[in-house]
Amino acid sequence: MYIAARHRQDRIEPMRELMATHSLGMLVTLNEGLPDADHLPFEFAEDGGHGVQGVLRAHVARANPVWRREGQQVLVAFRGPAGYMTPDPIEKVEQHGRVVPTWDYHVVHVHGRLRAIEDPAWLLAQVRRQTDRQEGVRAQPWSVDDAPRDYIAGLLKAIVGIEIAIERIEGKWKGSAPGVR
Template identity: 50%
Template sequence: MYIPASFREDRLEAMHALMRAHPLAMLIVQGRDGLQAAPVPFMLYADEGGRGTLRAHVARANPLWRELDGAGECLVVFQGPDGYVTPSWYASKATTHKVVPTWNYATVQARGRATAIDAAAWLRRQLDDLTRCHEGDRPQPWAVDDAPADYLAAQMKALVGIEIPIARIEGKWKMSQNREMADRQGVVDGLRAADDPHRNAPLAEAVEGRIERQAAGRLAFARPSAEESGKPV
């Protein structure tokens, strides 16, 4: 993935946080007949392996899982907050007019060799973990055991597990770092404006988070190069 230096995110904990917050990722595999892709909700096991391990399941009828053996490295793309940025939010619009629209986003790409797992005990653990993760904050959470045993057994026969130890991981937070501070603050204000058609509170929080990290001295910031400044990235 092309990542200008000012947009690079190397902190594993930050990338893991995005993956947990946006678990529906695009799994991309080089199959026998070309690229295969499917949106899959993943569970991240951060403490397994140096960079974490991803687990999920897909329908047995989905041909993608049959491509995993011998497919080599696969790619899993997690998409965080994103949205359109109008140049009308930039303070510099009123002075230089050298502004154009762009799109801000945060994304994580994880790579590793995937294994298809057709084992009932493994699959049951994955279903239990996935359910607890997404039901845990409900006042009366649903549990896998709530389903009749025969019904559950039939459903599980229609699923196949997927496990991917993460070998490589990259993060890109394109949050207007290639603009002057006044322009970046204008983006935050615009994204939070109640009457703006492009209001986007999650993206505003992400842009502001990069500003705060820089102000606290936790994020080295180099003035953008001529290649980066004002150009699509």
């Protein structure tokens, strides 16, 4: 991703916050030499023992072939607030009309190597964390424990975990995206 110096986000905390707030990431892999994208809700973990900069975790249906690309170098893109920005009328006058509209946005790109995980205990813990995080804001949150154990055990056999140790992370904060006009 091209990042002009004035748009580079080097602070890790705002990037982690964007990934947490906008957790649906686009996982980009190569499938028979062609780019392929899967949209998955990811969770960020501080380290997990694999990546100095942390790890991303998700799961996919076993039928989804993306998990078979284990070991592949991948990209996960997270997009935060975005929107069209019309030229500011005052700036237009001050700049003698030398202004143009633009698109403001915040994005984070995470690079790392894909690892597939089939361990049922890992999968159950990951599904619980993801569910608890999403359901925690509800007045009556649903829990994995609300479903019959044999049902959950069957579902766990139908998914595969994905973990990506973060090797490189880059952020681009173009304009004032959170307050897009």
